[in-house]
């Protein structure tokens with residue numbers, strides 16, 4: 558079989574994300590918190606994985622390290638075959654903008670920009686030109702809110718707008734920290750439907766959550782306890 562540009566470009570045999578033996582320690586005075594103690598995770602393209610675990614088990618720390626927002630004290634993160642760890646911060650930020658969509662608890666929308674302008678900003682930071690913001694918002698049922706400011710959106714619209722920004726550059730991996738924490742169950746079901754469809758289109762999803770509905774929607778559930786993957 559002849560290899561096409563497409564099959565080379567999509568790295569068919571590579572995991573979308575591979576993290577090996579991640580360690581992260583925090584120090585405060587004499588106290589040391591071992592937030593991550595050798596966590597390894599691999600995500601296939603199109604896989605939807607939920608990360609669950611008690612409060613303080615390391616979920617947010619793990620997502621920050623996987624996103625390149627934080628640098629682990631040990632271990633390696635690769636997205637689509639590209640190493641994200643042990644790089645200068647500016648280089649990590651550049652790779653993150655292209656390779657990882659991030660949806661955090663605090664939201665990823667700048668309040669003085671409209672939804673469409675937030676998407677345009679995410680694209681210009683990554684230097685990508687892709688579909689128009691309107692197409693993108695249409696797919697999330699948000700076209701009619703393109704020119705709205707974030708503080709005028711409902712809870713469900715805020716999460717969908719955050720997703721539109723996180724997915725603005727069509728990243729191979731989307732990481733979300735408790736994306737449905739503030740939503741009622743029917744709005745949560747709508748967001749999970751969008752996430753599941755995204756995964757079917759090939760995006761690898763890792764979602765940290767306390768929600769049973771998120772765990773039920775995922776293909777696989779990883780439990781963290783005390784900074785370790787518990788089997």
Ligand SMILES: Nc1ncnc2c1ncn2[C@@H]1O[C@H](COP(=O)(O)OP(=O)(O)OP(=O)(O)O)[C@@H](O)[C@H]1O
Pocket residue numbers: 583584590591592610611612613614615616617618619
């Ligand atoms: N910047 C930091 N400085 C010091 N300790 C930290 C820092 N960030 C996290 N920790 C500690 O690391 C451990 C893991 O925290 P983390 O926020 O990753 O847990 P979590 O599972 O996401 O919790 P939650 O479900 O409550 O959000 C906790 O003991 C926390 O107090």
